[in-house]
Amino acid sequence: MEQVVIRNGHKVKVAAEFRASEQLGLPSTTDRDKFIALLKIVSEERTRQGQISNPITFSGYRMIQELGLARNGEIYEEILRWGKRMTDTTITSEQVVYRADKKHYSDEVLHVFRSFRRTGSSKLDGAEKQENYEVVLEDWLLENLRQRYVIPEDFNAYKQLTRPTAKGIFGNLHLWFHASQGKPIEKDYTELCNLLNIQAYPHLSKIKSTMGHSLNELVGIKYLSKWDVQPMSSKAGYKVVMSPGVELLRIIQDSRSEPRESVVVEAHPSLSEGSENAVKLLMKHGIAAGKARELAQRFDADTITDTVEYFECEQSAGKRSRVQNPCGLIIWALEHQAPVPAGFISSRRREEMHQAEERERARQSALISLRVTYENWVEKKCAQALDVQYPGSQLQEKLEELVKSKQNDMYFVRVTAEQRLKMAQQLLIREIKEGLSLPTFDEWSIESRQIDLFQA
Structure with missing residues (x-):
């Protein structure tokens, strides 16, 4: 993989090559799941013991619990194959891997695990299996973990993702928003597809219908607050504009080693574009800004829009005299989850019907x-x-x-x-x-x- 990045105001070409044996192959999405689970275990060990040191030991049952998988004989073999694959994979770094101890990006050939081994016992039929695993991390990774250059990811949030593209973007979000100090970021769509090793599409509708589903998953776990795809002004093509969600900002803030570097979280959590439009609609009908934002955080934008339009229709039909406090009625209807009649065709429903x-x-x-x-x-x-x-x-x-x-x-x-x-x-x-x-x-x-x- 090759990219051109900006470092200290200069364009720098960076590249990484991953090699593995034909027998074991390269790490996959499920291997990434196990690696993030391992980082969670390492993070908890640091909290308990105050430091991280080789070797890292964990039980097979602990890994299975973190992954949320059923306990069976095959999963233990999968963990072993993962460990072997991680040890076997060779990375050639050209200004990609950062050495926190030396404060520079490296040009070298390295590994992630120095060694991996399994210990334990079980009966001949595989019953009562008790297995432990021992990982020796390479010095560069161990040092980066000690200096908190490697950000421990929220594995509980990661496990909620179902799309491989969403999982691929997930890890990069920590790095991107860590560097931007929590401000919105823009990524060249084609370069992002190359990074994720997925197909890039030339049409906006296709981009939104493919990568858009993965970005919506990240909005769902509050790692993004909103996203958009816009034409680039400097060249042909599109860019993906992303704003951080409250959960990602919390993770980045917790990972900072010094309080003065902490990311400033907005007083009001960021809302999606649809929710922001819902806030404006509520304010247009006399609801105070603070209350409008509170409602937009509690209820989805479609529910708010349908409810407001329904009462607009009721008032325009000559029933205004029955309502002394229209904005109060809207608030009451939302908070009591009063359903909009199925026969009422709101602008959203009309658009959905048109699209259908x-x-x-x-x-x-x-x-x-x-x-x-x-x-x-x-x-x-x-x-x-x-x-x-x-x-x-x-x-x-x-x-x-x-x-x-x-x-x-x-x-x-x-x-x-x-x-x-x-x-x-x-x-x-x-x-x-x-x-x-x-x-x-x-x-x-x-x-x-x-x-x-x-x-x-």
Whole structure:
């Protein structure tokens, strides 16, 4: 992986190469889960003993608990394979790995684990398994942990993520917002995709429908407060703009070794763009700013918007005289979770219906296009079979034979000689098609999509 970064006002090219044996392979997403769990164990050991030192020991049961997995014989083997893979993986750092003890980025070949071994015992049938593991961290990692250059991540928050892209972004958020002192950051979308080793898309709608789901997961665990994708002004392409969430700011603040460097958390937690719009809508209807923000933190933006629009509709329909305190009624309806009637079509619901109709039209259009592709495919298969069965002049002879056999067909004989040959060829193709055992449209479409996915 290669990138150009800004350090001390200068552009610096950095690169990292990861190598592993064919037998063990490179670490995967599940290996990252175990490594973050290990950092959590290390962090708790530091709290209990006041320092971190080699070797790091933990029980298999402890690791299983942290991962939230079921206890079985296979999981112990997975932990062992993870340890071997981490020990085996070699990293070539070109200005990527930071050595906290030497205060510089390194150009060297290194590992993460110096050694990993398993100890313990169990019965021959695998019952009553009691296994412990011992990790010896490489000096650079141990020193960085001691100097708190490696930020212990909140594993409980990490476990709530389901998308690999969200997990990949998760670890980088600590570094990015640590460097920005908790201020919003911007990342080149294409470079971010390269960093995460995922496909980059050129269209804004596709970007939001792919990476957007992962960013929404990070908003859900309060590691981001909001995000957006915007065109870049300096060059073609898009950038991802992210604002930190309260949970991430808390983690970064707790990881600071000196109070004077702590990140200043906003007096009011950041809200998503939708919630900010909900605050403005509440204030427009006479609700105080503080109360509006409180409601936006407690209730989702859709609920607030639907409730406000419903009471707007009620008042505009001549029922205003019944409401002495409209803003108070809105607050009461939200706090008591009074449902908006299902028959009321709010602007949000109307937009959702419009989008659903657009999706259905797109689906029908895609289905028609796919069916045309299928019919072309069938026609091509039949043409190929026709060439094989009647090569060269044999086809013309067969067609003339069919024309001759239709001399008593009153409709057949009334067309021109050229049209008779075409009609005869259609009849011949129909016979060949019936004997080919071709897949149905549904069978073909499923197989075709699987091939497309494999090629993608």
